[in-house]
Amino acid sequence: MVVHYSPPWANTHVRKLQFHGQLEDSFYKTLNPEESTQAFRNEFDFDSPNSIDFDILVEKLRDLKQGVLELLDMRIFVDTDADVCLARRLARDIKYRGRDTHGAIKQWTTFVKPNFELFVQPQKKNADILVPRGIENTIAIEMIVKHIQRALLTKSREHLETLRALGQGHDTDKPLPSTVKVLKDSPQLQLMHTIIHDTDTSREDFIFYFDRVAALLVERGMDHLAFKRREVETPQGHKYVGLELSRDVSAVVILRSGGALEVGLTRVVPDARIGRLLIQSNVRTGEPELHYQKLPSTLTSDSVLVMDPQITTGAGALMAVTVLKDYGVEEDRIVFVTYLASIVGLRRLTKAFPGVKVIVGKVDEGFERRFIDERYFGS
Amino acid sequence: MSQAAEEPAVAAPIGPQYKEEKPEATVSTPIPHSNVHILPQTPQLIALLTMIRDKSTVRGDFIFYSNRIIRLLVEEGLNHLPVISHAVTTPTARTYQGVKFEGKICGVSIMRAGEAMEQGLRDCCRSVRIGKILIQRDEETCKPRLFYDKLPEDISQRYCLLLDPMFATGGSATMAVEVLISRGVPEERILFLNLIASPQGIQSFAERFPKLRIVTAFVDQGLDAKNYIVPGLGDFGDRFYCI
Numbered sequence: 001m002v003v004h005y006s007p008p009w010a011n012t013h014v015r016k017l018q019f020h021g022q023l024e025d026s027f028y029k030t031l032n033p034e035e036s037t038q039a040f041r042n043e044f045d046f047d048s049p050n051s052i053d054f055d056i057l058v059e060k061l062r063d064l065k066q067g068v069l070e071l072l073d074m075r076i077f078v079d080t081d082a083d084v085c086l087a088r089r090l091a092r093d094i095k096y097r098g099r100d101t102h103g104a105i106k107q108w109t110t111f112v113k114p115n116f117e118l119f120v121q122p123q124k125k126n127a128d129i130l131v132p133r134g135i136e137n138t139i140a141i142e143m144i145v146k147h148i149q150r151a152l153l154t155k156s157r158e159h160l161e162t163l164r165a166l167g168q169g170h171d172t173d174k175p176l177p178s179t180v181k182v183l184k185d186s187p188q189l190q191l192m193h194t195i196i197h198d199t200d201t202s203r204e205d206f207i208f209y210f211d212r213v214a215a216l217l218v219e220r221g222m223d224h225l226a227f228k229r230r231e232v233e234t235p236q237g238h239k240y241v242g243l244e245l246s247r248d249v250s251a252v253v254i255l256r257s258g259g260a261l262e263v264g265l266t267r268v269v270p271d272a273r274i275g276r277l278l279i280q281s282n283v284r285t286g287e288p289e290l291h292y293q294k295l296p297s298t299l300t301s302d303s304v305l306v307m308d309p310q311i312t313t314g315a316g317a318l319m320a321v322t323v324l325k326d327y328g329v330e331e332d333r334i335v336f337v338t339y340l341a342s343i344v345g346l347r348r349l350t351k352a353f354p355g356v357k358v359i360v361g362k363v364d365e366g367f368e369r370r371f372i373d374e375r376y377f378g379s
Numbered sequence: 380m381s382q383a384a385e386e387p388a389v390a391a392p393i394g395p396q397y398k399e400e401k402p403e404a405t406v407s408t409p410i411p412h413s414n415v416h417i418l419p420q421t422p423q424l425i426a427l428l429t430m431i432r433d434k435s436t437v438r439g440d441f442i443f444y445s446n447r448i449i450r451l452l453v454e455e456g457l458n459h460l461p462v463i464s465h466a467v468t469t470p471t472a473r474t475y476q477g478v479k480f481e482g483k484i485c486g487v488s489i490m491r492a493g494e495a496m497e498q499g500l501r502d503c504c505r506s507v508r509i510g511k512i513l514i515q516r517d518e519e520t521c522k523p524r525l526f527y528d529k530l531p532e533d534i535s536q537r538y539c540l541l542l543d544p545m546f547a548t549g550g551s552a553t554m555a556v557e558v559l560i561s562r563g564v565p566e567e568r569i570l571f572l573n574l575i576a577s578p579q580g581i582q583s584f585a586e587r588f589p590k591l592r593i594v595t596a597f598v599d600q601g602l603d604a605k606n607y608i609v610p611g612l613g614d615f616g617d618r619f620y621c622i
Contacts, residue, residue: 186458187478194477198467212503216454219447222423229402230426232433235613236603241390241405242429243422267502268447371470 073151076144077127080134082113156287163287163315166348176343177350182360183220189213193362196339196372206375210309213339213361214264218305221337221359222268225249225303247333250302252295254279254320257373261307261337272305273298277323279316288315293323300328306336309372314345321353331355339372340364388600393422404429408578408598412585415593418455424448428575428597432612441618442495445544445574448596449499452572456540456594457503459570460484482538485510485531489543489555492616496542496572510534512558514551523550528558535563538570544615546576546595547608549584556588566590575611577602 086108093104124130131140176182183189195201195209226246233239249269253259255278265272275295279288296302304324311317317336324334332355339361349358388405406420418424430436430444462478469475485508488494497509510530517524531537539559543552552571559569567590573581576595579602585593599608612618 187460187462187480188454188457190478191462191480194465194467194475194479197469197475197477199470200467208505215450215502219423219451223421225423227402227422227426229404230429232429232435234432234610235434235618236607236609236611238610240429240432240610241388241403242432243393243402243404243426244429245426267450270443369471375470 074129074144074147075127076129076131077124078131078134079124084134156282156285160285160287163313163318163348166314166318166351176346176363177354179350179354179356180346180358180360181220181224182363183216189216189361196375201375203375203378210260210339210372210376211263211267214261214309215267216264217261217337217339217359217361218264218268221305221335221357222249224335224357224359226333245303247301247303248273248298249305250275250296250299251305251307252277252299252320252324254306254308254316255292256377257309257370258307260309260373260376261339265305265307269305273302275299277320279319281316286313286315288319290319290323295323295327299324302333304329304334306334307338308336309339309376310370311338311341311345311349312370314342314348317345317349318352321349321356325353335359391420393420393425407596408600410578410581410585410598412582414589414591415581415585415595415598416455416459417598418451418594418596420597424451424596431618432610434613438618438622445495445615445619446499446502448574449496449544449572450502452496452574452594452596453500453503453540456570456572456592459592459594460538483533483536484508484538484540485534486540486542487512487530487534487555487559489514489541489551490527491620492544493542495615495619496544500540500542508537512555514554516550523554525554525558530559530562534559537564538568539564541569541571543571544574545608545611546573546580546584547602547606548577549580552584553587556591570594574615575599575608577608 089108089112090101090104093099093107094101099107129140129144131137131144135141192209192213195205196213201209222245227243228246229241230244231239231241250273251265251269252275253262255276258276262274265274273296276292277290277295278292279290281288306317306320306324308317308320317338321331321334321336325331331353334353334356336349336356336358338358341358341360341362342364346358346360346363349356389408390403391406393401393404393406402422404422404425406425407417410417427444427448431441431448436444460480460482462480465477465479467475467477484504486497486500486504487510488497490511490513494511500507500509508531511528512525512530513527514523515526516522541552541555541559543555546552552573556566556569556571560566566588569588569591571584571591571593573593573595574597576593576598578598578600581593581595581598585591599611601609603609
């Protein structure tokens with residue numbers, strides 16, 4: 001069965017959206033001394049495409065496979081009367097940017113207005129909605145808001161359906177795929193499971209034993225990163241043919257619960273670069289939502305450990321891996337480290353991402369609610 | 380046991396299959412004795428051993444990487460302690476059929492290198508009691524001699540984790556085991572934790588104490604004329620404490 005998981009932003013890309021936010025400011029060319037003088041005389045044309053570094057822009061745009069227009073779900077053109085525009089501009093430039101009236105008007109007539117007519121105005125024909133009178137037009141704004149809310153709701157419903165579909169149709173007798181690596185059962189592991197599962201365990205003990213098992217999980221995860229041959233010489237001058245990691249190690253912690261695995265991580269890889277994703281389940285729908293992300297730029301080349309102590313529905317894990325793939329991390333560079341995982345969650349994750357390895361401390365036969373972070377952080 | 384003969388190095392492709400071939404590295408010499416437990420030769424363990432064998436590894440890294448191996452040794456060693464079944468209640472009010480350990484343990488380090496393993500032991504067993512044994516080579520007889528020991532009073536009631544990172548001929552480890560047995564510790568309650576061993580040393584030790592369990596990370600190729608382990612990693616105590 002071919003399975004496809006598509007997150008709510010399936011037809012956009014997290015990274016692309018971020019990039020759009022930076023678009024305008026990032027691509028101005030560095031001014032040379034002459035241009036800089038011009039700028040101070042209000043004679044440099046910031047609004048002309050010539051002031052934008054097109055080599056970089058084109059290169060980045062090529063990354064955006066579909067092109068900017070097609071990426072936009074809804075195109076809105078906000079039309080404001082030119083007199084109002086000029087008035088606002090004068091107020092801003094004189095009050096906040098220390099320019100004189102003459103300079104501000106000069107820039108308006110020589111650059112801003114002509115460029116608006118040349119480059120911005122024609123975009124009207126690409127717009128789905130034209131909003132006359134800008135911010136004063138509350139009726140139009142309300143209509144747009146309603147439309148967006150409806151679109152988001154539809155996406156959310158479709159996302160939940162995808163998640164449900166991924167959870168269905170498993171052959172319960174079929175063993176988990178070989179990409180799922182469960183820690184080898186042993187008396188000490190059983191002992192640690194017992195202490196972690198026991199509600200009577202003190203928080204002090206809980207943290208001690210969870211850190212201990214976390215270090216074992218990360219050690220096991222490291223076994224599935226890429227290694228290469230390395231020959232060394234001992235102090236006595238003997239040769240030894242060993243191994244070393246082929247890539248640096250980054251970790252991505254899924255907050256908040258992923259934080260419980262960080263002590264284990266630092267015991268094994270103290271210098272791992274750590275990225276963070278805050279994924280929360282919507283209390284109403286149960287749908288996971290990505291609230292925050294801060295990821296190291298080295299993800300594009302590092303081996304990546306994704307940390308979340310518990311997989312229940314698997315929705316948060318699916319979302320995290322999707323974000324990483326949007327960042328250009330291939331599945332075979334990802335090792336997902338978790339302590340307690342439900343079978344449904346593991347099936348969903350491995351069906352959607354067959355190349356991702358999953359290190360599991362214990363497979364949960366039932367459906368234990370999320371409790372690790374609550375116990376670990378005491379809140 | 381001072382022969383210079385060496386077993387040939389055992390090479391095996393290890394680790395997960397990558398796009399390319401599996402890299403090949405030297406793995407532990409197998410030992411047929413059932414009381415010798417060699418840690419699984421995973422790529423990560425081999426990488427750690429590569430770091431601590433490398434003469435150019437600086438002391439801070441040497442300490443960090445050997446501590447990681449020692450923790451794995453302790454984790455494996457503790458698995459040889461017996462547990463009894465014990466039911467607990469989970470956060471969702473289910474009953475969980477688990478286990479617990481009811482005995483008492485203590486660590487015994489053979490000074491000085493063995494003391495380097497105490498941190499790893501404490502990482503897994505908080506507030507564990509630790510005894511010490513100092514054995515030195517007697518200048519006159521060239522035989523190991525017991526200089527000092529300080530052990531828990533009730534050591535005969537405890538499981539003993541005997542710590543010594545390097546096992547060459549095993550002279551001091553053998554004497555340490557004899558000290559423990561003389562204090563009433565049954566042989567089957569002694570666990571010997573070791574980083575790197577020589578094949579001939581570990582085999583005769585395993586035969587001499589058949590009920591004692593040995594957990595080691597790696598059995599090397601052999602010993603040189605001066606009874607140093609080949610390829611080994613140099614003097615563990617010096618590299619951990621001084622150099």
